Amino acid sequence: MAENQSKIQELTLEDIMGDRFGRYSKYIIQERALPDVRDGLKPVQRRILFAMNKDGNTHDKAFRKSAKSVGNVMGNFHPHGDSSIYEALVRMSQDWKLRVPLIEMHGNNGSIDNDPPAAMRYTEARLSEAAEEMLNDIDKETVDMVLNFDDTEYEPTVLPARFPNLLVNGATGISAGYATEIPPHNLGEVIDAVLYMIKHPNPTLDKLMEFVKGPDFPTGGIIQGLSGLKQAYKTGKGRIVVRSKTKIEELRGNKQQIQISEIPYEVNKAMLVKKIDEIRVMKKVDGIAEVRDESDRDGLSIAIELKKDVDAQGILNYLFKNTDLQVSYNFNMVAINHLRPERMGLKDIIQAYVEFQKEVITKRTRFNLKKAEDRLHIVAGLIKALSILDQVIKTIRGSKDKKDAKQNLVSNFEFSERQAEAIVSLQLYRLTNTDVTELKKEAQQLNDSIATYNKILENPNELSKVLSSELRQIKKKYATPRLSEIQEQIEELVVDRTITVPEEQVMVLVSQSGYLKRSSLRSYKASFEEDGLKDGDFAVFKKELSTLDHLLMFTNKGNLIYRPVHEISEARWKDTGEHISQTIGLDDDEIILEAYNVKDFKQPIAFLIATSDGYIKQTALADFKPGRTYRKKATMFIKLKTDAATVVKVAMLSEKGHRGTIFLASHNGYGLRYDLLEIPVVGARAAGVKSMDLRDDAVVNFVLVDEDDQIGIITNRGSFKKMRVKEVSVTSRARRGVQILRELKKEPHRIIDIAVVERGQALEVLTSRGMFHDIIPADHPLNERYSNGSFIIDTDSEGTPISMREKELDPTITKS
Structure with missing residues (x-):
């Protein structure tokens, strides 16, 4: 019992696990x-x-x-x-x-x-x-x-x-801490590189790459990216692109067909065909009529038949980008070298192979030499025995048994043990005269062979010659033409959006609460202005757009939501549409403030953004270019300094020019006007510069104005005032401004919103009770700067004004 107990060792789990896993990994x-x-x-x-x-x-x-x-x-x-x-x-x-x-x-x-x-x-x-x-x-x-x-x-x-099998057939594998990915190569090319290295023991990589052009996949295909290849052959790690061999064929009826004859290495053809057909069924690309796998015993063939008058090259580029018609191949040339895993470049692998082959030929030559020397010894003994045949026979006949005969031959004639064994084992027919001639001929051949073997073992150049000669024979017997084509540059795939999205005109609506929809023009015209929005909600954007347009939605909390028009869910115009919170989380009190459409992000457009706590900035459209996560996350378009601050307005400044000055109004009744040039252009995540000296006040809105413009003001008490812009002189940014309402001691008026008064336009006021009140500015007189205007909304019955916006008197919608 005590003996057994002494065998028990107390070890920590870490030591045991480390030791056992180390052994397993090895x-x-x-x-x-x-x-x-x-x-x-x-x-x-x-x-x-x-x-x-x-x-x-x-x-x-x-x-x-x-x-x-x-x-x-x-x-x-x-x-x-x-x-x-x-x-x-x-x-x-x-x-x-x-x-x-x-x-x-x-x-x-x-x-x-x-x-x-x-x-x-x-x-x-x-x-x-x-x-x-x-x-x-x-x-x-x-x-x-x-x-x-x-x-x-x-x-x-x-x-x-x-032959150099590692490069010719490649390898793929995963072990503990190591993985390997070595592509197949052309046997003739690799042997040429080996032959060159035998002659020139320290070649440059460029010289070796004159022979080994790149991988040669059994499935063919086109290899792109010479710089990636060079990196891979230098370090053992690099990336290339492998694409299918394709051609565009003309069919009858103005149709075309993409014919695929070779696909990338280790791509599953059935899955590839299925993926392309899914793209056709899901209409991710408009223009594919049919996908057929026409492969047979003569070789691989996939046909993609296209509809009439479509951009075949554009569709092919889309398929290269979105299916395994084109894949990246990542070299990771790891192999066991001297019992250790090692990442090796082309030169290292060929060098290791040449050293090994020299070793093989050396060992083989030693083996052959020993065999030849052993045989020559026996042949010399037989020749000697045949020259004294009568004495040998007499000695054997006079012996007791085989053992005694061997002993007597050794002692009487100085034969060796092995020679004596060969003599006593000799058959009688071998005693003819011709056999002596044969033996002498064999002895001569053995002497020549021994001389050759010694020459190989003593002279490294002779050994190299033997190796080169044998490799050339293998090349002659097994080399085949290259299957994969190599191109220097990786072609950048540009997919025109018109390929993936059929262009059509649609009506798009964005509501303040965050509802979003696109409808066909037919559905819109059939709805008689019934837009399906809930009570108290209204459209901040309603326009006829192309499915190829982009839509930018700005919230009052500084979040920008981006959608390509074709990705907006299609709905009938009478339906409410999808709520933005189904994909992007917004705060409970967050609203869509403005929405704008753009054709592309290269347009020279800027946005003017102002906040309630007195900051303002301009940001270029290019800074709002969406990232990959735009479907799930909103991006910041302005940094808000405090939680209470909100964005009051986002205005688009188009390349065609704009009104020269900005007019800001504060809640407590101050107005400030200055030139737009005073507002710097900064990035999307910047907070901007001071717009107004607020003290205990807040900015309610701004408008872009010319000297001759008029603005309308709505107050918290339901009063509307129309005044000339020139009543407020142009000064500079970050001042307090001048009063544009008359201050009352009891129940003072406070500005809720301002808007530019345009000829032929009405203004629409939204109240706290979800009611809309239309104002026709032409019916109201112009007021002085210190006037509070005239009461037009009964706040007791209709509620307090919340916002005011321009409204077309003519209900037809203008095209973008």
């Missing part, structure tokens, strides 16, 4: 997920090729059941599930995944549509001829062999890999 990095830089294979792939070769399942023999190969690998070398072994076996046979497949397969081995392969009991497999180049010379002690998981057999730590 295992999956070295033994599962990452390829070796020398042969480009992961352990499971190496074991499959080795087991099939050992089993004689080679390209020159009949196919064998895949299940047999999987069983061999699982039983002898790879202690994991059969499904992972079979998946690795199948992948090595797929010519759309590997540039040079290592397995030949009969039966369903999956498809580019990501269909699953048939079960291993139905398929047959054998090594491809190229795979045998990977295993060539493995029986000549060229690579280290280690015991398998149950110490019953030996397996290689690496294959001789007589």
Whole structure:
């Protein structure tokens, strides 16, 4: 009991977890997920090729059941599930995944549509001829062999890999803390780069890239971005763009068709076709008539038939941008180098391969040399024995047994043990005269071979010549023309909005409470001015717009809400529409103050913004360009200094020019006028500069005016006053201004709102009881600056005025 207790160790959980996870990480990095830089294979792939070769399942023999190969690998070398072994076996046979497949397969081995392969009991497999180049010379002690998981057999730590498989077939994998993404390359190009490095041990990357132009995907496609390629080959990490090979064909009836013949590497064709068809069904692009997958045994083909007179190139650009017709490929060239995971550039990978191949040829040559020397020793013994044949026969006949005969030959004629063994094992027919000639000829050949082997081992240049010659033979046998095209620049995809949005004229309405809708002109005309708004709510914006226009909505709390017109929910004109709070959260007391439409954000337009606490600024339209989150979040268009402050007005200053001065009115009855040039243009998040010296007052509104204009003023007591602008002289910004109402000791008038009085326009006053009161300014006389105007609203019955706005006397709506 005490002995058992002494074996129990008290360890912290951190130590145990750290130690165990460290061991596990080391295992999956070295033994599962990452390829070796020398042969480009992961352990499971190496074991499959080795087991099939050992089993004689080679390209020159009949196919064998895949299940047999999987069983061999699982039983002898790879202690994991059969499904992972079979998946690795199948992948090595797929010519759309590997540039040079290592397995030949009969039966369903999956498809580019990501269909699953048939079960291993139905398929047959054998090594491809190229795979045998990977295993060539493995029986000549060229690579280290280690015991398998149950110490019953030996397996290689690496294959001789007589061609640079890591670059040719690429690799993809994820392990603990490391991932790898190496694209396939063209075998001929890679071998040319290896041959160059053998001759010039320290080449520049630019020189190597003269041979290795870039990846060569088995699925073809077009590779864009030479700078990304160079970065990837230099550091092992970089980004390129891979796009489909497409052409636009003319059809009858003024129609066109986009024909796709090659798609990017590892893109699922069925999902790609489905996504393009979804775009057609959802009408995200107006102009696609039909999408067809016309692929057959002759190759891949996708046809996108377009409607009449549409912009085919525009639609193709949209599809490049929004589907896997174009994808980014990110290099991450990580491989196991000297038992450690390492991110390697092109030069490092080729260098590691050349060093390994020199090692393989050195070991093979040593093996061949020893074999030749051993055979020469035997041949020399046989030649000597045949020259003294009668004495040898006499000695053997006089011996008791084989052992004694060998002993006598060694002692009498100075043969070695091995030579004596060869002599006593000699068959009688070999004693003919011709055999001596054959042996002398063999001895000469062996001497020549030994001289060649020694030359290779002693002279590095000779070794390089052998390596180069063998690589050239492999290139001659297996090289194929490049499939992927390489273009220097990544083409910037500009999608014209007219492609994605059919242009039409619609009526758009924005209400003060935050309701938003667009309706067809037909629905608008059929509604007889019935706009569907709730009592007390009114339209702050109502205009006929194009679906390609942009709408900017400004709230009294400094929030800007952006919507492209085509994204506004369509509703009948009689319906209320959607509330902005369904997508963007606003405060309970927040209202839409103004809304404006623009064609694009490049227009030279500025907005004039004023707050109740006396700040003012101009901001350019370009500063309001929406970000990616515009659907869910409002953006700030002015910074409010206090929680109580509100925006009182936002006015658009168009490029056509505007009235030269600004007229501000304060709640306590002060008016101030100065030139617009005094207001600086600042950014969207700025608070602006002082507009008025307020003291205990607040700005109620401003208007843009000329010297000859007239303004209307509505007060809290329901009084309306019309006065000339020139009553208030032009001074400068941030002053208090002059009184524009007569101050009363009892129940003084306070300004609620002001508006410019235009010929042919009415003014509409909204009261606290949700009632609207129309004023026709022409019916009212002009007043002096110190006048309080005349009472027109009965505040007891109609409520206190809240705001006043201009209203067209003619009900027709002007087009934007």
